[in-house]
Amino acid sequence: MWWVCWWESVGVSYQPSSTVSESGVRPLSRPQLSEARRVRAVELFEQGCSTSEIAAMVGVHAESVRRWRRAWENGGAQALRRRPAPGARPKLDDAQVEEVRAALERGAQAYGFEADLWTLERVGLVIERVTGVTLSRATVWRVLTGRLGWSLQRPERRAAERDESEIARWIAHEWPRIKKGR
Structure with a gap:
């Protein structure tokens, strides 16, 4: 994995997960890593390295390096910075x-809902109460999954009369008997 060695040599750490590392620093995102490559390429341009050398060191195709070089020559290092x-x-x-x-995190019941269960409509109402901003159901979903990192959770449907010990007994004793009778 040549890129791991290269990233370590330029002082960039990469962790594929989105969790915070032990040092408390978030790993770089893909756009940040791409920008780090281009910044390193600028340093190598200034040192006079050839396109093929830079492509090998940075780990991209030579055509990308040629495109970066043209942008750098026309607009300087700022032309290779990340844009919003x-x-x-x-x-x-x-x-x-x-x-x-x-x-x-206070729960749905804190906002007057009967069950402590969040739906998109309920979350939308809470967002409107808290921020004054009205969002569509699709945008509420994107806020929950994208910006908050929450995921869809569905309650298991089980009968209230369900008897776990009776189910275990049936699986252990009755099911093998039924299976043998085939």
């Missing part, structure tokens, strides 16, 4: 998302 993602700005900023997280 295109599109509309999120309706909720990071502080509002944290307010929503705190509100949701």
